[in-house]
Amino acid sequence: MLTGKHLIEPCDFKLEELDDIFRLADKIIANPTNYLDICKGKLLASLFYEPSTRTRFSFEAAMLRLGGQIIGFDDPGNSSTSKGESLSDTIRTVACYADITVIRHPKEGTAKLASNYAGTMPVINAGDGGHQHPTQTLTDLLTIRRLKGSFTDHVVGLCGDLKFGRTIHSLVKALKRYHNIKFIFISPDELTIPQYIKDELSNISYTETNDLSSVIDQLDILYMTRVQRERFVSEYEYQRLKDYFILDKEKLGKAKDDMIIMHPLPRVNEIAKEVDDDPRGVYFQQAKFGMYVRMALIIKLLGVEGNQ
Structure with missing residues (x-):
């Protein structure tokens, strides 16, 4: 079971768990309408401290296509970081509102640090510096x-x-x-x-x-x-x-x-x-597969697979 887990590095999941994600992605590709409301009532926090097009859009498209909603920012200047708020306080605050969060940051290790303050909210690393993605x-x-x-x-x-x-x-x-x-x-x-x-x-x-x-x-x-x-x-x-x-x-x-x-x-x-x-x-096919696999990942981490 992947419910409630964080994804910080690619080897955080066993091969069997990865296979489960890929099989679910295959099902979504084959019948996307079966998953339109599976995340209804769920919120994804999208915290992008670094520019992104595909990763941010694919996560947001994935959550919207699953019936969920999104909060967050794509520029730290539009967040309380610009006022000096620490990452730990940001994550603790976000965890009060969101069910799952995605974070991209230019500094290596930031996603791991965020997971330490997230409580039961799953944290997904969307890229941390030159480290992992x-x-x-x-x-x-x-x-x-x-x-x-x-x-x-x-x-x-x-x-x-x-x-x-x-x-x-x-x-x-x-x-x-x-x-x-x-x-x-x-x-x-x-x-x-x-x-x-x-x-x-x-x-x-x-x-x-x-x-x-x-x-x-x-x-x-x-x-x-x-x-x-x-x-x-x-x-x-x-x-x-x-x-x-x-x-x-x-x-x-x-x-x-x-x-x-x-x-x-x-x-x-x-x-x-x-x-x-x-x-x-x-x-470009690869970019589209990114949306489907992120849909599968969100479903698995939120534990809502049985809702469809």
Whole structure:
């Protein structure tokens, strides 16, 4: 049972619990009208201390499509944070009103800290700095499950900003629990995968390279990410690295016909617009799957599955 639990990191849930979420997401995709009022009378608090489009919209769309309602903010300047209120006091206050809360924050560890003050209200981490982004991972896993059929026996290429990319960090931590997964980390030397992530891959096959073209023919899944301007102290360093990888039709000529191209979005320059017409580019499907998997997650954490 997931009722009342927090989701702070992707490994907070057992594989069996993840499977339950994905099976429910499948049911929602097949018959969304069956779930229109399942969260009627429930409130989701949406606390976004950092800009977001897809994550915030998908959570809000998920709750509204389930018949629930939303309170919250998308700019801390519009909250009592601007008056100096502590996070602990904000969360304690929100817990007086909401049944479940989603928080995004630029500082690592904030979601975990929030969960310590939430009481019985489930807290969902919608991204904390360069640390973790577990609901994007649920989105990614559902995409892989539906488009590749399983989580096993895949060569997964992760390309771009692997140093600060919280979606990358979360996905690696989640996928390493499945059978026969091989990772190829593709990044500039300045943006390589953190050592603490590699330390968790002692029994997992992985290689590192700074050349996408040399490995693209091996990949079953290519997960592209942008170089994140907001994580850089130096504008010069950002400008120097932002176009290091650009996936275009020429590079795709070497790829497998059934490879899928994923991206957490927003995209900047790292995937050429011409790739959008290639059936292997599934990143907009991926965004839609994000709404469905968040609908399933909300249902599970609120314990209302038997209400439909």
